[in-house]
Amino acid sequence: MDLREHLKDKKRIVIKIGSSSLTHPETGALNLTKMEVLIREITDLRNQGKDVVLVSSGAIAVGSQAAGFPKRPERTEEKQACAAIGQARLMMIYQKLFSEYNQSCAQILMTKSTVQNNLSRLNAYHTFEELLKLGVVPIVNENDTVSTYEMKFGDNDRLSAIVTALVGADLLILLSDIDGLFTDDPHTNPEAEFIDEVHELDEDLLKMGKDTSSSNVGTGGMASKLTAARLAVSSGADMIIANGKDFRILHRLMNGEHLGTLFAGASGKDFYLMDYLEKL
Numbered sequence: 001m002d003l004r005e006h007l008k009d010k011k012r013i014v015i016k017i018g019s020s021s022l023t024h025p026e027t028g029a030l031n032l033t034k035m036e037v038l039i040r041e042i043t044d045l046r047n048q049g050k051d052v053v054l055v056s057s058g059a060i061a062v063g064s065q066a067a068g069f070p071k072r073p074e075r076t077e078e079k080q081a082c083a084a085i086g087q088a089r090l091m092m093i094y095q096k097l098f099s100e101y102n103q104s105c106a107q108i109l110m111t112k113s114t115v116q117n118n119l120s121r122l123n124a125y126h127t128f129e130e131l132l133k134l135g136v137v138p139i140v141n142e143n144d145t146v147s148t149y150e151m152k153f154g155d156n157d158r159l160s161a162i163v164t165a166l167v168g169a170d171l172l173i174l175l176s177d178i179d180g181l182f183t184d185d186p187h188t189n190p191e192a193e194f195i196d197e198v199h200e201l202d203e204d205l206l207k208m209g210k211d212t213s214s215s216n217v218g219t220g221g222m223a224s225k226l227t228a229a230r231l232a233v234s235s236g237a238d239m240i241i242a243n244g245k246d247f248r249i250l251h252r253l254m255n256g257e258h259l260g261t262l263f264a265g266a267s268g269k270d271f272y273l274m275d276y277l278e279k280l
């Protein structure tokens, strides 16, 4: 059975976009041409009757550019201030672009405690369900402005997998600055080979994911994407890591083209997520 052929039947899709896929590498400012394509692709998925949740990074990258920092700041307070500036700017642009297609979007900012605390996790779940019922695209990010180091997910790869499990999505797509998973980081090892499909995420595979070596805006690298895969797959969803340099890849993936690395979802849900949340 070709798993890719079934992607077109997915009903609820979480799409995660890394900072490097949203911004110009030279300046850190938003790449508006790309964002227009992203919004068109997402609205078209909505037009096919699918629920879509967007997990968007970029608040710190955009905020630091807007506030005039020459590069991503190091101090927590500076990063938090940049996130506050950048998140508002990001949402303003998402709202504007979605409204051109008469598509509503909404903002959901989450912290670790949102998902650890049973009541707030349930509240978040109800909010997602209501928004999706209303046909709105929830746009999720970590609430960086209030999340200090101990309270942080750390990166949106893991957050997007938790959201996938929370809303019961059947597909998670991580769009990154690389074509997918390789046997090693291809930026440092030219011998690294591309992996098309993963059916079992064993220890050997988890070790292949290294930290980021290429972008100065991304966090987490492939290691956090594999943790995300472990979480998403255990909740029963399929997951794809693919290149976000051209967002038209979204409809190509949904049409079953062999692009990116596909992680096959587990057939029965297991308790890995609850375990993971307890240890967060």
Ligand SMILES: Nc1ncnc2c1ncn2[C@@H]1O[C@H](COP(=O)(O)OP(=O)(O)O)[C@@H](O)[C@H]1O
Pocket: 018, 019, 020, 021, 175, 176, 177, 178, 180, 181, 182, 183, 184, 185, 186, 187, 208, 209, 210, 211, 212, 213, 214, 215, 217, 218, 219, 220, 221, 222, 223
């Ligand atoms: N095994 C691997 N396969 C592919 N990329 C890897 C691997 N190990 C480490 N990486 C690095 O992870 C980077 C992608 O992660 P990251 O910089 O966090 O991107 P993003 O911000 O787009 O999420 C790649 O550019 C690559 O340098």
Ligand SMILES: N[C@@H](CCC(=O)OP(=O)(O)O)C(=O)O
Pocket: 017, 018, 019, 020, 056, 057, 058, 059, 060, 061, 083, 141, 142, 144, 154, 155, 156, 157, 217, 218, 219, 220, 221
């Ligand atoms: N929450 C942060 C992004 C954190 C993150 O995971 O970044 P990335 O590796 O670019 O997906 C922000 O909006 O700047």
